[in-house]
Amino acid sequence: MKTILAEKPSVARTIASVVGARHRNDGYLSGSGFNVTWAIGHLVGLSMPQDYGFEKWSLEHLPIIPEDFKLKINEEAGIQKQFKVIKSLFSASNMIIVATDAGREGELIYRYIHQMANPPGHIQIQRLWISDLTESTIRKGMADLRPISEYDHLYYAAKARNQADWLVGINFTQGYTLASGKRKPLSIGRVQTATLRLVVDRFKENKSFTSQSFFVPQLIIEDTETPVVLACESKFKTENEAIGAIEEIKGIDSPPIYREDKEIQEVPPLPYDLTTLQRTANKALKYTAQDTLTTVQSLYEKHKVVSYPRTESEHLATSQKDEVLSIFNDLPGFEFNGIQTDSIEENCLYNIPESKVFNDSKVTDHHAIIPTGKHVALDILNEKERNIYLMIVKRFFQSFLFPCKKANRKLSVRIGDLVFSASATQIIQKGWRELTEAKEPETSLPETKEGETRIIIDSKVYEGKTKPKALYTESALLGSMETAGQLVADKSIREGLKERGLGTPATRATIIETLIKREYVVREKSKLVPTEIGIGLIGSLKDLAFSTPELTGEWEFKLKQVERKELGYDKFMEQIKAYVSSVFPEVLSAAEKVKDIQTGEERKRNLTFGKCPKCNSGEIRKGKKSFFCSNWNQEPKCDFTIWNITFNKKLSDTQVKELLSKGTTRTIKGFKSKAGKPFEAKLTLDDDKRVKPVFEGKFK
Ligand SMILES: [Zn+2]
Numbered sequence: 001m002k003t004i005l006a007e008k009p010s011v012a013r014t015i016a017s018v019v020g021a022r023h024r025n026d027g028y029l030s031g032s033g034f035n036v037t038w039a040i041g042h043l044v045g046l047s048m049p050q051d052y053g054f055e056k057w058s059l060e061h062l063p064i065i066p067e068d069f070k071l072k073i074n075e076e077a078g079i080q081k082q083f084k085v086i087k088s089l090f091s092a093s094n095m096i097i098v099a100t101d102a103g104r105e106g107e108l109i110y111r112y113i114h115q116m117a118n119p120p121g122h123i124q125i126q127r128l129w130i131s132d133l134t135e136s137t138i139r140k141g142m143a144d145l146r147p148i149s150e151y152d153h154l155y156y157a158a159k160a161r162n163q164a165d166w167l168v169g170i171n172f173t174q175g176y177t178l179a180s181g182k183r184k185p186l187s188i189g190r191v192q193t194a195t196l197r198l199v200v201d202r203f204k205e206n207k208s209f210t211s212q213s214f215f216v217p218q219l220i221i222e223d224t225e226t227p228v229v230l231a232c233e234s235k236f237k238t239e240n241e242a243i244g245a246i247e248e249i250k251g252i253d254s255p256p257i258y259r260e261d262k263e264i265q266e267v268p269p270l271p272y273d274l275t276t277l278q279r280t281a282n283k284a285l286k287y288t289a290q291d292t293l294t295t296v297q298s299l300y301e302k303h304k305v306v307s308y309p310r311t312e313s314e315h316l317a318t319s320q321k322d323e324v325l326s327i328f329n330d331l332p333g334f335e336f337n338g339i340q341t342d343s344i345e346e347n348c349l350y351n352i353p354e355s356k357v358f359n360d361s362k363v364t365d366h367h368a369i370i371p372t373g374k375h376v377a378l379d380i381l382n383e384k385e386r387n388i389y390l391m392i393v394k395r396f397f398q399s400f401l402f403p404c405k406k407a408n409r410k411l412s413v414r415i416g417d418l419v420f421s422a423s424a425t426q427i428i429q430k431g432w433r434e435l436t437e438a439k440e441p442e443t444s445l446p447e448t449k450e451g452e453t454r455i456i457i458d459s460k461v462y463e464g465k466t467k468p469k470a471l472y473t474e475s476a477l478l479g480s481m482e483t484a485g486q487l488v489a490d491k492s493i494r495e496g497l498k499e500r501g502l503g504t505p506a507t508r509a510t511i512i513e514t515l516i517k518r519e520y521v522v523r524e525k526s527k528l529v530p531t532e533i534g535i536g537l538i539g540s541l542k543d544l545a546f547s548t549p550e551l552t553g554e555w556e557f558k559l560k561q562v563e564r565k566e567l568g569y570d571k572f573m574e575q576i577k578a579y580v581s582s583v584f585p586e587v588l589s590a591a592e593k594v595k596d597i598q599t600g601e602e603r604k605r606n607l608t609f610g611k612c613p614k615c616n617s618g619e620i621r622k623g624k625k626s627f628f629c630s631n632w633n634q635e636p637k638c639d640f641t642i643w644n645i646t647f648n649k650k651l652s653d654t655q656v657k658e659l660l661s662k663g664t665t666r667t668i669k670g671f672k673s674k675a676g677k678p679f680e681a682k683l684t685l686d687d688d689k690r691v692k693p694v695f696e697g698k699f700k
Pocket residue numbers: 612613614615616617618629630631638639640
């Protein structure tokens with residue numbers, strides 16, 4: 001009997017149907033010589049401090065640096081039961097086929113289960129390593145099972161990542177929380193904190209930015225149709241300087257024009273890796289990174305229409321050329337930007353043999369996310385699935401189309417040291433852009449002969465303002481996580497930095513959600529804004545290297561080295577353990593600095609609208625229906641109340657604060673009397689501290 005272990009029940013069902021295991025049992029499927037069972041995600045994980053005997057959080061035990069990390073089966077009853085099923089199937093088998101997700105985390109899930117289930121040593125263990133869940137791929141994978149030992153180093157990297165996160169997370173979170181005197185944990189994490197730092201640093205930079213004006217002289221030159229505006233390539237700090245520059249050239253009324261024409265080629269975009277897909281979906285559709293991950297996972301797992309999504313490659317292997325051709329054949333027709341994909345082929349727009357999409361050196365565990373060719377009726381997909389699927393299909397087509405060719409023309413006038421210019425671009429061959437709506441309108445410039453002179457008909461000065469870097473959107477943050485915060489436009493340098501990014505493509509969405517759940521960051525429309533405690537936490541830790549994207553990126557790089565057998569697991573762990581122990585005291589003293597900063601929870605609890613004007617000792621709090629005194633249930637009781645809805649109008653927090661602090665509000669419009677008559681008035685408090693309207697002006 002062979003036992004196949006999948007990561008999730010749905011994947012197990014898919015594999016079972018391919019190998020012919022159709023009989024349903026409690027916790028597994030069986031038939032044709034196979035048992036197919038499943039883990040439920042992280043069924044086995046690292047033990048917590050209480051399992052090492054440290055029941056309560058206490059600075060005495062910290063830092064906890066286990067010599068050997070213990071494992072533990074998740075305590076939930078359903079999971080315990082499933083583990084027993086797996087264990088008994090393992091011991092009754094002569095072969096285990098590991099079919100957890102083909103990646104670092106999937107490997108860890110199996111290895112931890114293996115350690116706890118401890119199957120007899122004679123059992124052969126093989127790995128199913130596949131990039132999509134279509135029937136043909138599963139069949140191919142089953143015919144080409146790999147010895148599990150080929151993935152040992154992937155496991156070491158996974159284990160090192162897991163244990164490093166434990167050491168940093170447990171010790172720093174407990175230590176920092178205890179030293180800060182807060183009641184609720186202030187979570188610190190290896191990747192989480194460095195990511196928070198990106199958000200906080202950007203926020204501070206944005207808020208402290210002072211916008212400056214700059215001035216650009218412009219010349220307007222004569223043309224048969226519309227006059228052409230040439231802008232000076234130098235900027236001036238003051239308007240006077242800019243005007244001065246124009247004054248100097250007043251004498252020259254028809255300077256010669258230089259013309260430069262060049263052709264620009266825009267190569268097609270590559271198929272998506274997960275981070276690029278998440279960024280694009282965030283920009284175009286406002287989906288969160290988590291939304292996109294969940295959606296593409298379902299397209300992979302449930303509908304089987306796209307390949308394995310948790311990939312960081314944007315390329316395909318050269319051995320996939322035939323596969324790509326058959327995917328093009330298998331895919332039904334789609335329409336993008338009014339173009340039928342079937343007609344693309346007829347027009348010979350494909351460029352498959354020469355495509356840069358195929359690059360073996362850039363495909364590691366997985367290739368880019370591409371359609372599998374399996375048909376799916378678009379109306380059975382939900383809206384998000386449909387949108388993400390179409391994005392992936394469109395990008396797949398585009399990546400094999402010809403480059404977009406553009407003609408760029410630049411006209412310039414040189415006067416003294418100053419160059420005035422204008423440029424315009426027109427598309428000559430759309431290529432891959434055929435499938436996309438044009439974003440920028442095409443512009444054109446007149447046909448001038450080189451050296452032709454034109455009359456300057458006017459000049460003016462344009463005033464611009466310098467702008468701060470925008471607050472992070474999820475798309476921009478994912479981009480920064482990919483390069484550990486380094487801003488690099490150059491695509492090839494970005495590629496190199498990817499190995500030192502924060503987290504992995506598979507974990508980035510979770511990290512952003514974690515920061516939001518911990519109330520370190522809030523979403524304000526599409527922007528990510530740090531909270532006061534988020535800013536405080538980073539402020540206190542700013543001198544500690546683990547809070548920097550650079551060190552976290554460096555650790556990520558070392559994990560890659562462990563995976564590639566360039567660095568030993570032991571060596572890596574030694575470094576992490578030494579770092580955590582040595583920096584621990586500094587984490588404790590950093591925590592002192594957030595003692596007085598309110599956490600989200602404290603803020604809600606302590607939100608006060610000021611001293612009570614009636615008893616002069618209570619604080620005013622906001623309830624569901626009224627603002628009331630905190631002494632409402634104390635002796636002596638205080639019954640001070642301002643109803644949220646006063647004279648048929650809902651009062652704002654600001655208005656109530658104003659009333660309490662100044663004794664009166666500004667004139668408020670929109671009140672209605674009992675008889676339904678609208679009126680406007682200031683509010684004050686009478687001698688009994690009850691709300692009273694004061695009329696003025698025409699109401700006097
Ligand atoms: Zn009171």
